[in-house]
Amino acid sequence: AQRVTQPEKLLSVFKGAPVELKCNYSYSGSPELFWYVQYSRQRLQLLLRHISRESIKGFTADLNKGETSFHLKKPFAQEEDSAMYYCALSGGSTLGRLYFGRGTQLTVWP
Amino acid sequence: KAGVTQTPRYLIKTRGQQVTLSCSPISGHRSVSWYQQTPGQGLQFLFEYFSETQRNKGNFPGRFSGRQFSNSRSEMNVSTLELGDSALYLCASSLVRGSDYGYTFGSGTRLTVV
Numbered sequence: 001a002q003r004v005t006q007p008e009k010l011l012s013v014f015k016g017a018p019v020e021l022k023c024n025y026s027y028s029g030s031p032e033l034f035w036y037v038q039y040s041r042q043r044l045q046l047l048l049r050h051i052s053r054e055s056i057k058g059f060t061a062d063l064n065k066g067e068t069s070f071h072l073k074k075p076f077a078q079e080e081d082s083a084m085y086y087c088a089l090s091g092g093s094t095l096g097r098l099y100f101g102r103g104t105q106l107t108v109w110p
Numbered sequence: 111k112a113g114v115t116q117t118p119r120y121l122i123k124t125r126g127q128q129v130t131l132s133c134s135p136i137s138g139h140r141s142v143s144w145y146q147q148t149p150g151q152g153l154q155f156l157f158e159y160f161s162e163t164q165r166n167k168g169n170f171p172g173r174f175s176g177r178q179f180s181n182s183r184s185e186m187n188v189s190t191l192e193l194g195d196s197a198l199y200l201c202a203s204s205l206v207r208g209s210d211y212g213y214t215f216g217s218g219t220r221l222t223v224v
Binding site: 032034036043044045046049086090091094095096097098099100101102103 | 113141143145152153154155158160165166168200202204207208212213214215216217218
């Protein structure tokens with residue numbers, strides 16, 4: 001069964017510190033993986049997709065199929081990074097459907 | 111270009127009533143999916159439409175239904191509302207099904223059932 005696990009509900013770091021938001025998944029096949037972000041009072045928006053291997057706002061995420069993980073990383077956190085982050089999975093027979101993790105609320109202190 | 115538009119933004123309904131929510135996808139997007147977001151359950155998939163056909167359905171009772179029109183606009187309907195249906199309902203659109211470009215979400219409709 002498809003499942004996305006974000007083990008940390010809350011994560012706090014100080015400005016300038018590295019941050020890593022964890023995401024593990026369960027999926028039989030080749031998944032498409034995404035990170036979505038929801039800033040306070042804003043809509044859910046796409047941050048990263050694994051297939052593009054891009055860096056957005058300094059964030060990167062690498063798909064590790066061996067460990068079935070897709071952790072989100074940023075070397076130097078900024079206050080404006082404070083938001084709710086969701087890891088999501090799609091693919092195969094579940095085409096058109098996103099499975100979301102429960103989200104991690106990141107707070108970056110000044 | 112305009113994003114995903116959901117109307118209305120807020121709704122208050124009484125138990126037992128029914129409600130219809132509307133979603134206009136980004137122009138050219140043909141896949142529309144719906145999600146329910148609650149503090150207790152997080153983001154849960156309701157259904158997905160493509161080319162006016164329901165392609166995927168989540169684990170929700172039959173009181174939840176939807177449809178898609180030829181212009182890709184979509185509506186979802188909830189009949190016989192229950193208190194537990196209070197949630198933020200999000201619509202997302204994508205160019206095609208399973209697009210690796212991801213899905214663009216609307217701001218949602220906040221439904222409160224009293």
